[in-house]
Amino acid sequence: MKKVLFILGELSDDDIDWLVGTGSREEIPAGTVLIHEGQAVNTLYVLLDGTLVVSTAALGGKEIAKLSSGDVVGEMSFIDDRPPSATVQALDEALVLSIPRAELAQKLYQDVGFGSRFYRALAILLSNRLRGTVQQLGYSRDKSQEDEAAAEVKASSNVAIAEVRFDWLLRRLRSGEIS
Numbered sequence: 001m002k003k004v005l006f007i008l009g010e011l012s013d014d015d016i017d018w019l020v021g022t023g024s025r026e027e028i029p030a031g032t033v034l035i036h037e038g039q040a041v042n043t044l045y046v047l048l049d050g051t052l053v054v055s056t057a058a059l060g061g062k063e064i065a066k067l068s069s070g071d072v073v074g075e076m077s078f079i080d081d082r083p084p085s086a087t088v089q090a091l092d093e094a095l096v097l098s099i100p101r102a103e104l105a106q107k108l109y110q111d112v113g114f115g116s117r118f119y120r121a122l123a124i125l126l127s128n129r130l131r132g133t134v135q136q137l138g139y140s141r142d143k144s145q146e147d148e149a150a151a152e153v154k155a156s157s158n159v160a161i162a163e164v165r166f167d168w169l170l171r172r173l174r175s176g177e178i179s
Contacts, residue, residue: 005163006121007125008165010117028096037057043099043100043101048094049170050068052088
């Protein structure tokens with residue numbers, strides 16, 4: 001499931017309009033590093049198109065994950081204000097919505113409703129990611145229980161609305177409506 005759906009399903013249309021209006025459309029050439037391990041991140045990214053590769057120095061620069069359309073990048077450093085623990089680089093040409101950290105932090109401070117919805121969405125996203133990691137490490141329940149848990153998450157969230165919002169966001173960005 002696209003990770004951004006967790007966020008778009010929790011936010012209101014006005015919240016999404018604010019993100020789109022505040023963020024900027026960026027075309028990222030292949031090979032470009034968006035996030036450098038250990039260096040402060042000043043942006044939250046939503047990957048709209050393309051593939052990003054995640055690697056870490058602890059594993060000798062080995063690829064640990066690939067990110068695709070709908071993934072959110074930089075959210076952990078946004079939440080805990082610590083330098084990233086991995087490097088994120090464009091494998092091929094990518095399109096991202098780039099949301100400046102300072103403006104997002106100010107919005108969260110000024111708009112309690114937005115903050116509540118935004119942090120809930122990030123909590124759901126990170127919880128889902130942790131469950132996936134536990135499953136990959138082989139410490140999860142059996143497959144049928146995992147499928148049932150995934151179905152519960154999908155049913156309990158606003159996935160249909162989020163999918164429509166993501167398609168709308170992509171159309172706006174691809175058409176150049178957003179600079």
